[in-house]
Amino acid sequence: MVRWLVLGVLALGAAGAFGSRFVAFGDQEIRIPYDDRTAVEQGRALYKEYCASCHGGDLEGQPNWRSRRPDGRLPAPPHDETGHTWHHPDLQLFEVTKYGTARFAPPGHQTDMIGYEDILADQEILAILAFIKASWPENVRRRHSAMREANQ
Numbered sequence: 239m240v241r242w243l244v245l246g247v248l249a250l251g252a253a254g255a256f257g258s259r260f261v262a263f264g265d266q267e268i269r270i271p272y273d274d275r276t277a278v279e280q281g282r283a284l285y286k287e288y289c290a291s292c293h294g295g296d297l298e299g300q301p302n303w304r305s306r307r308p309d310g311r312l313p314a315p316p317h318d319e320t321g322h323t324w325h326h327p328d329l330q331l332f333e334v335t336k337y338g339t340a341r342f343a344p345p346g347h348q349t350d351m352i353g354y355e356d357i358l359a360d361q362e363i364l365a366i367l368a369f370i371k372a373s374w375p376e377n378v379r380r381r382h383s384a385m386r387e388a389n390q
Contacts, residue, residue: 317370338352
């Protein structure tokens with residue numbers, strides 16, 4: 239219970255504009271298996287099919303991803319080391335992918351990031367995240383993993 243409380247507090251800080259709407263995923267531990275070659279290769283194929291159209295085939299995101307478009311929505315951010323993906327803990331990345339950004343954003347927040355809860359199995363979501371994390375330079379992976387280690 240204490241671990242989830244600490245994780246919730248850290249997620250609150252990491253969530254920034256998304257507030258405190260992140261929920262614990264039951265008692266299941268969420269770990270991105272970036273060191274599992276099979277998961278990374280599965281994730282590569284799934285990323286290409288479900289994510290690349292917005293986040294880019296090379297994880298580069300959409301142009302001007304930090305600036306709102308005229309419709310008030312932010313372009314898709316990069317998932318390479320130049321973006322902010324690696325600033326978020328495993329659980330948060332999993333939940334945003336599974337449930338979509340709107341579930342965690344303040345009321346009225348507009349987003350193009352849908353949830354994949356009814357499209358992808360949990361292990362497929364983790365495989366996509368494994369592919370993304372495996373692409374980061376070693377120093378970035380270490381920093382990202384340190385967040386997880388600090389929360390155990």
